[in-house]
Amino acid sequence: xxxxxxxxxxxxxxxxxxxxxxxxxxxxxxxxxxxxxxxxxxxxxxxxxxxxxxxxxxxxxxxxxxxxxxxxxxxxxxxxxxxxxxxxxxxxxxxxxxxxxxxxxxxxxxxxxxxxxxxxxxxxxxxxxxxxxxxxxxxxxxxxxxxxxxxxxxxxxxxxxxxxxxxxxxxxxxxxxxxxxxxxxxxxxxxxxxxxxxxxxxxxxxxxxxxxxxxxxxxxxxxxxxxxxxxxxxxxxxxxxxxxxxxxxxxxxxxxxxxxxxxxxxxxxxxxxxxxxxxxxxxxxxxxxxxxxxxxxxxxxxxxxxxxxxxxxxxxxxxxxxxxxxxxxxxxxxxxxxxxxxxxxxxxxxxxxxxxxxxxxxxxxxxxxxxxxxxxxxxxxxxxxxxxxxxxxxxxxxxxxxxxxxxxxxxxxxxxxxxxxxxxxxxxxxxxxxxxxxxxxxxxxxxxxxxxxxxxxxxxxxxxxxxxxxxxxxxxxxxxxxxxxxxxxxxxxxxxxxxxxxxxxxxxxxxxxxxxxxxxxxxxxxxxxxxxxxxxxxxxxxxxxxxxxxxxxxxxxxxxxxxxxxxxxxxxxxxxxxxxxxxxxxxxxxxxxxxxxxxxxxxxxxxxxxxxxxxxxxxxxxxxxxxxxxxxxxxxxxxxxxxxxxxxxxxxxxxxxxxxxxxxxxxxxxxxxxxxxx
Amino acid sequence: xxxxxxxxxxxxxxxxxxxxxxxxxxxxxxxxxxxxxxxxxxxxxxxxxxxxxxxxxxxxxxxxxxxxxxxxxxxxxxxxxxxxxxxxxxxxxxxxxxxxxxxxxxxxxxxxxxxxxxxxxxxxxxxxxxxxxxxxxxxxxxxxxxxxxxxxxxxxxxxxxxxxxxxxxxxxxxxxxxxxxxxxxxxxxxxxxxxxxxxxxxxxxxxxxxxxxxxxxxxxxxxxxxxxxxxxxxxxxxxxxxxxxxxxxxxxxxxxxxxxxxxxxxxxxxxxxxxxxxxxxxxxxxxxxxxxxxxxxxxxxxxxxxxxxxxxxxx
Numbered sequence: 003x004x005x006x007x008x009x010x011x012x013x014x015x016x017x018x019x020x021x022x023x024x025x026x027x028x029x030x031x032x033x034x035x036x037x038x039x040x041x042x043x044x045x046x047x048x049x050x051x052x053x054x055x056x057x058x059x060x061x062x063x064x065x066x067x068x069x070x071x072x073x074x075x076x077x078x079x080x081x082x083x084x085x086x087x088x089x090x091x092x093x094x095x096x097x098x099x100x101x102x103x104x105x106x107x108x109x110x111x112x113x114x115x116x117x118x119x120x121x122x123x124x125x126x127x128x129x130x131x132x133x134x135x136x137x138x139x140x141x142x143x144x145x146x147x148x149x150x151x152x153x154x155x156x157x158x159x160x161x162x163x164x165x166x167x168x169x170x171x172x173x174x175x176x177x178x179x180x181x182x183x184x185x186x187x188x189x190x191x192x193x194x195x196x197x198x199x200x201x202x203x204x205x206x207x208x209x210x211x212x213x214x215x216x217x218x219x220x221x222x223x224x225x226x227x228x229x230x231x232x233x234x235x236x237x238x239x240x241x242x243x244x245x246x247x248x249x250x251x252x253x254x255x256x257x258x259x260x261x262x263x264x265x266x267x268x269x270x271x272x273x274x275x276x277x278x279x280x281x282x283x284x285x286x287x288x289x290x291x292x293x294x295x296x297x298x299x300x301x302x303x304x305x306x307x308x309x310x311x312x313x314x315x316x317x318x319x320x321x322x323x324x325x326x327x328x329x330x331x332x333x334x335x336x337x338x339x340x341x342x343x344x345x346x347x348x349x350x351x352x353x354x355x356x357x358x359x360x361x362x363x364x365x366x367x368x369x370x371x372x373x374x375x376x377x378x379x380x381x382x383x384x385x386x387x388x389x390x391x392x393x394x395x396x397x398x399x400x401x402x403x404x405x406x407x408x409x410x411x412x413x414x415x416x417x418x419x420x421x422x423x424x425x426x427x428x429x430x431x432x433x434x435x436x437x438x439x440x441x442x443x444x445x446x447x448x449x450x451x452x453x454x455x456x457x458x459x460x461x462x463x464x465x466x467x468x469x470x471x472x473x474x475x476x477x478x479x480x481x482x483x484x485x486x487x488x489x490x491x492x493x494x495x496x497x498x499x500x501x502x503x504x505x506x507x508x509x510x511x512x513x514x515x516x517x518x519x520x521x522x523x524x525x526x527x528x529x530x531x532x533x534x535x536x537x538x539x540x541x542x543x544x545x546x547x548x549x550x551x552x553x554x555x556x557x558x559x560x561x562x563x564x565x566x567x568x569x570x571x572x573x574x575x576x577x578x579x580x581x582x583x584x585x586x587x588x589x590x591x592x593x594x595x596x597x598x599x600x601x602x603x604x605x606x607x608x609x610x611x612x613x614x615x616x617x618x619x620x621x622x623x624x625x626x627x628x629x630x631x632x633x634x635x636x637x638x639x640x641x642x643x644x645x646x647x648x649x650x651x652x653x654x655x656x657x658x659x660x661x662x663x664x665x666x667x668x669x670x671x672x673x674x675x676x677x678x679x680x
Numbered sequence: 681x682x683x684x685x686x687x688x689x690x691x692x693x694x695x696x697x698x699x700x701x702x703x704x705x706x707x708x709x710x711x712x713x714x715x716x717x718x719x720x721x722x723x724x725x726x727x728x729x730x731x732x733x734x735x736x737x738x739x740x741x742x743x744x745x746x747x748x749x750x751x752x753x754x755x756x757x758x759x760x761x762x763x764x765x766x767x768x769x770x771x772x773x774x775x776x777x778x779x780x781x782x783x784x785x786x787x788x789x790x791x792x793x794x795x796x797x798x799x800x801x802x803x804x805x806x807x808x809x810x811x812x813x814x815x816x817x818x819x820x821x822x823x824x825x826x827x828x829x830x831x832x833x834x835x836x837x838x839x840x841x842x843x844x845x846x847x848x849x850x851x852x853x854x855x856x857x858x859x860x861x862x863x864x865x866x867x868x869x870x871x872x873x874x875x876x877x878x879x880x881x882x883x884x885x886x887x888x889x890x891x892x893x894x895x896x897x898x899x900x901x902x903x904x905x906x907x908x909x910x911x912x913x914x915x916x917x918x919x920x921x922x923x924x925x926x927x928x929x930x931x932x933x934x935x936x937x938x939x940x941x942x943x944x945x946x947x948x949x950x951x952x953x954x955x956x957x958x959x960x961x962x963x964x965x966x967x968x969x970x971x972x973x974x975x976x977x978x979x980x981x982x983x984x985x986x987x988x989x990x991x992x993x994x995x
Contacts, residue, residue, distance in 0.1 A: 384803070385743065385803070387745045387746075387747065388745060398747075402790075402793070405789075405793060406786065407786060407789055407790045407793055408779075408783055408786050408787060408790060413783075413786055417782060417783060417786075420782050420826075421839075424830065424833060424839060427834060432992065435992055436988070436989060436992055439827065439830050439988055440985070442826055442827075442830060443823040443824075443826050443827050443830075443981070443985075444823070446822045446823045446825070446826035447819060447822060447823040449789075449822065450789070450815075450818055450819035450822040451819050453789060453792075453793055453815065453818075453819075454815035454816065454818070454819050456793075457793060457796045457797060457800070457811060457815055458812075458815075460797060460800075461796070461797055461799075461800030461801075461808070461811065462800070465745065465747060465797060465800045465801040465803070466743070466800055466801065466802070466803035466808075467743055467803035526777075530777065532777075536777070537838055537840065537843050538837065538838045538839070538840065538843070539780040539782070539838060539839045539840055540777040540778075540780060540840060541778070541779055541780060541783045542777065542778045542779075545775065545778045546761060546778050546779060546783070546787070549757075549760075549761040549764060549775065549778065550754075550757040550758055550761045551757070552757075553756065553757035553758075553760040553761055554753045554754065554756070554757035556760075557752075557753050557756045557757060557760075557906055558753060560734075561734065561753075561902040561905070561906060562902075563734075564734060564735050566735065566736060566737050566738060566901055566902065567737040567738070568737070568738045568740060568901075569737065569738070569739055569740070570739075570740050570741075570742050571739045571740070571741070571742065572741070572742055573741035573742065573743065573802045573803065573804045573898055574739075574741070574897065574898055575802075575804040575805065575806055575897065575898070576806060576885070576887055576897060578805075581803075581804060581805070583803060585804075585805045586803050586804070586805060586808055587800070587805065587807075587808020587809060587811075587812060588808075591808065591812070592808060592811075592812045593812070594812070595812060595813060595816040595970065595971075596816055596819070598971065599816070599820070599971075599974050
């Protein structure tokens with residue numbers, strides 16, 4: 003029997019070997035796809051076993067590797083928190099790898115898939131290494147491995163200029179974030195062992211340093227904003243809806259479902275392990291940004307009609323919901339209420355797992371739709387449920403989960419978050435007592451807006467009639483893509499109906515980080531979820547599901563007691579005739595009331611123009627409607643950042659003349675300068 | 681013995697929800713006719729309507745998929761499940777702990793989600809219009825609903841409906857300003873959620889004003905019957921949530937069969953009063969424009985927030 007850490011390291015080694023072996027097979031593309039993704043699925047299984055047993059065991063295990071720079075060895079460590087995140091990444095990685103076997107084949111013949119296969123494996127290995135590393139040096143190396151390989155995956159289809167632009171913005175923000183994280187680690191390490199010694203670079207030294215006061219707050223702020231840039235927290239989110247749609251759909255699923263979670267891991271590691279939580283405003287900041295991200299994410303998503311952009315904005319929303327849990331946990335910790343912090347932390351982490359599953363499912367489903375129809379624009383779709391009898395119900399499971407509807411998994415974590423919100427009256431601060439419930443209302447608004455958005459998505463893509471101008475031949479996807487989606491859909495249902503099994507297992511995380519364990523049953527049996535007390539609030543997903551099914555069965559029997567005929571006829575539609583499919587509601591018209599109510603938050607340009615023979619008459623030949631919804635932050639923050647970095651790059655470019663003498667001169671001047679100042 | 685008694689209570693309450701809901705609707709319609717000087721079709725007309733719909737053939741739109749046929753069952757099932765959780769005449773509910781009030785609201789949301797999808801399924805303009813409007817109204821109602829729940833739960837330290845009602849009945853009567861604000865907010869929300877005037881008109885088929893009716897235009901036969909029935913149950917259930925949160929006196933306690941007949945009478949009286957209130961509002965007010973609804977629900981949110989503030993400041 004191997005130890006959990008060995009299993010996880012073995013998984014990383016398998017992934018690295020697979021990525022090294024992939025170019026050898028590049029002449030046989032079909033075999034290459036099967037081999038690489040089968041290998042990454044196998045590696046995911048290994049990592050899943052490792053992560054799950056670390057979570058279940060509840061103990062920490064560490065190892066020192068003799069690689070890296072002299073005197074700076076890599077430290078790896080597997081504790082319940084990293085075990086949990088490894089489990090999340092590996093579970094999704096397994097499903098996506100299976101899916102990729104079918105999905106990546108569709109690129110064969112159009113372009114070489116070798117880079118996709120190589121960087122996919124490197125990307126997986128990078129994510130696992132980030133979660134395993136136990137010192138700042140190996141953490142930053144793995145963080146960069148993850149960022150660079152995902153950058154190369156985003157610009158996989160590099161013939162399109164918008165993909166190259168998206169990849170650039172992604173790289174830019176990823177590195178702004180990485181600099182902030184590095185500075186934060188620098189502060190921690192400097193506090194642990196002084197600024198002239200390297201020995202403070204291990205997380206163990208940082209933990210023991212007992213940093214406090216202003217330095218702790220500075221380290222927290224730097225680290226939090228660094229990770230927030232990776233997680234896509236508003237206002238650092240604008241790269242996300244550009245980069246995720248540009249990547250191939252299997253990579254989008256991994257980026258959204260797994261990579262964003264490494265940033266959440268970083269925040270949790272930083273604020274509950276490396277730093278002692280001292281001030282409540284840390285949690286308040288996390289909570290506020292989480293709420294803003296959740297609400298703005300879903301509102302932006304509602305305005306979209308590109309399927310993958312819409313899903314990317316929903317990642318912003320869900321990261322916000324996760325941060326709400328983390329922020330509440332930090333607030334409770336700062337007032338020394340570990341049990342309540344444990345509930346909020348569990349809510350946030352459970353949503354992390356749930357989001358990985360349903361967002362993975364939805365991105366894979368959007369990949370299937372893209373594969374079948376060749377487009378991402380929802381305005382040209384419709385009625386796919388008739389052509390894709392497998393994808394449609396699987397996608398529906400994802401829609402129900404993300405909309406937080408019982409008895410699926412998204413609801414369980416939102417319910418737990420609401421329960422943590424409802425505990426806020428015990429806080430000894432009047433200000434927080436009054437402000438935190440308003441956050442709960444914002445979360446409620448987010449939940450229903452998400453439901454509205456996914457009625458729109460499912461209704462416009464899968465229901466109704468085909469909206470496109472041209473008839474395209476839509477077909478169902480192959481078995482491996484269905485299997486990948488089916489596994490995540492199964493996970494969504496299982497995590498929704500039997501949440502207590504997983505939450506009991508996750509108990510070792512608050513046990514290790516906060517020193518308390520959460521009893522979510524409170525004397526009731528295992529099917530009940532009662533996080534505070536049985537009188538206060540309880541929820542039982544199995545009974546709710548059974549009850550609904552029993553009621554449906556009873557209704558079915560009653561309704562079929564009398565034999566009646568079913569016949570098909572044209573839609574009635576209040577007696578209006580000559581309906582065409584262009585008269586259906588589409589994505590833009592569906593969100594019109596919400597756009598009008600919340601429009602002040604966006605920069606919206608709307609225009610209508612009549613043209614044709616008599617454009618001024620009552621019956622113009624053609625009527626064109628244009629709508630442009632932009633992120634206000636884009637102009638305030640991103641365009642300046644991109645412009646400045648291009649400007650700096652151009653200035654730096656002037657140093658390079660391509661003549662060897664000049665370069666030799668540079669070296670000479672540098673040497674002289676070093677000799678003078680050293 | 682105790683288990684058998686609770687199971688019996690559960691069955692009795694479910695029967696009241698299923699069988700009593702059309703009666704409440706019939707009562708509201710009858711009162712409305714009296715108020716407007718029309719002849720009534722009788723208290724029992726909703727039952728006759730349901731029976732007629734169940735025996736009719738179904739005409740399905742050409743484009744309808746399995747979502748369209750499945751949705752009425754989900755709507756009915758989720759609403760009935762919600763009905764199993766709310767205390768009507770007794771606190772003895774084995775299923776009462778299945779869902780607290782947050783989960784209860786989410787059960788209604790599940791029903792709404794499927795109905796909105798079914799409306800998009802037939803590919804007509806009205807279906808999409810209804811579903812878009814319904815989701816908009818719901819999204820504005822939900823935050824106010826949560827604030828109202830939060831305010832009530834501050835006093836009882838619980839979100840379980842039975843517990844909330846129990847705490848109010850078992851403590852001496854004090855007039856709480858927070859509950860008064862929460863009640864006002866809840867009334868506004870319930871009007872929006874059950875699709876009554878002034879937010880939506882259940883009797884209209886005028887295309888530009890429909891919300892709920894636009895979603896179910898294409899339904900016929902037993903599907904329509906199930907949706908109509910679920911709609912009637914929803915009216916009864918929202919009234920009962922209001923009763924359980926704000927006026928729970930009269931609901932019988934644990935293992936107290938002698939209290940049942942009075943509890944039943946009290947429930948009937950309360951529901952009859954709510955019916956009168958609905959009719960007074962519906963006759964006195966006109967339906968408002970869709971884009972006035974945000975103001976309406978915004979004031980509900982403000983009232984609920986005031987309730988919360990007054991709890992922290994005054995109580």
